[in-house]
Every structure is written in C-alpha cells, then in structure tokens.
Amino acid sequence: MGERRSLASHYSFVSKVVEKVVDARIAEHVNRHQLLPVFQSAYRPHHSTETAVACILNDMIGVLDQGQVGALMLLDLSAAFDTVDHDILTSVLRRRFGVDGPALDWLSDFLSGRSQVVRVGTSESDAATLHFGVPQGSVLGPKRFLEYAEDVSLILNRLRYHMFADDMQGFKHGRPDNVPEIVSALEDCATDVSAWCAAKRLQLNAEKTEVLWFSAQQQTCARFRQMLAAFVSALQWSRQ
Secondary structure (H helix, E strand, O other): OOEOOOOHHHOOHHHHHHHHHHHHHHHHHHHHOOOOOOOEOOOOOOOOHHHHHHHHHHHHHHHHHOOOEEEEEEEEEOOHHHHOEHHHHHHHHHHOOOOOHHHHHHHHHHHOOOEEOOEEOOEEOOOEEOOEOOOOOOOOHHHHHHHHOHHHHHHHOOOEEEEEOOEEEEEEEEOHHHHHHHHHHHHHHHHHHHHHHHHOOOOEOHHHOEEEEEOOOHHHHHHHHHHHHHHHHHHHHHOO
C-alpha cells in the first residue's frame, strides 16, 4: 500500500509565519467586503460544526412546528481539496475576490512548484508535478478552497442551505400537498451542482449523497419516502 503524508509538518517556522500574515490580510479583505457566503461555516471566526448543525436543526424543528413537511439533501465531494485546479483558483481569486497584481502572483507561486511521489515499501516513484490540490495542513491551503467553491452558493440559494468546507446541505419545505414540488426542487439543484462540479473539476460522492425527509404526518411520510428513494437512486446511478 502506498504511503501518503502531508509535508506541512516540514514547513519552516518562517514559512508558517509568512502564511499567517498573508492569511490575515486575505481574511480582512474578505470579511470587510463580505465575499464569502453567510452560511459557510468552515475556517471562520465564530463559525463551527456546532453552528452549522444548530442552524439546520432549528430549520427542521420550525418546519414541524408549522405542520409542514421537509427534505434535507446532503451532498459530499470526493477528495475535494486534492482536486482544486490551480488555474481556476487563481482566476476565481482575481475575478470574484479582487486579488490581483503581486498578491495574486505570490499566491500562484505558493500553489505551484509542488510535487509528489508514491512509496511502496522501499520502492519510490519518480516525482510528479502537481497541478491540482491545495496543501492540507498548511495555513493558507484549506481556506483557499472556500474561495474556490464560493459560487456554488448561487445554485444552493434557491433552497435554504448551509455549507461546511466541502459538505453542502440543501433544505426545502412546504405543505404536505407540495411534496412533488419539493422533490423536483431538490432534483434540479442536485443536477446544477453536478454541472458546477464538472466545471470546477470536482466530483460528487454518490455513496455519501443522502436525502433526509421529515414530517409529523405518517401518510405524507410514506409518499415522501417513495419519491425521494427514486430521486436518490437516480442521482447515484448518474454518477456511475
């Protein structure tokens, strides 16, 4: 079995200090101009998995209190941080985040010039240049994924949604007689997210794609379950 490890632990002290300074400047710029989606909870002050779960749970409880039905679509990306296209990322930083000039050149240099090898036992492959992925374990790497995936919120905002890094949740609710419309809205959103992933060189993980339904009415639940089962089955089949 091949050995894979992050080189973050081998970064010099000076390198990590510089990364923190650059990250603080980018964060200040992003926060001042409110460039990230409000409902993205990863790697941000006063945001966490707890705030994401609390928001979703509050929405679900509110739906049940109103006597309505709802569905929560859970979308997960496969190896998202490892498939970030460097050219697309620099384009996103320039067009959507206003990073340009020497700052963009520095970030481009930070991403480029990296390589990886595969080691099996005592054997080791030749080094291969990496054109994709952000260095996990670094200060700057994981946070750049938030900018890379920021525009998926333009698709998800047709639903009530929440994100935590590469995990996305879309939520739709309505009256019991609106079940077909709810399922249709989830289908359309999932289709558009899949097309967005293709454009960004990302891949939905069909095995971790789930839809949770909830209703206080047993008859509606049975109908909802049947329609959503067909939807999830079709979604997973389309990823084969």
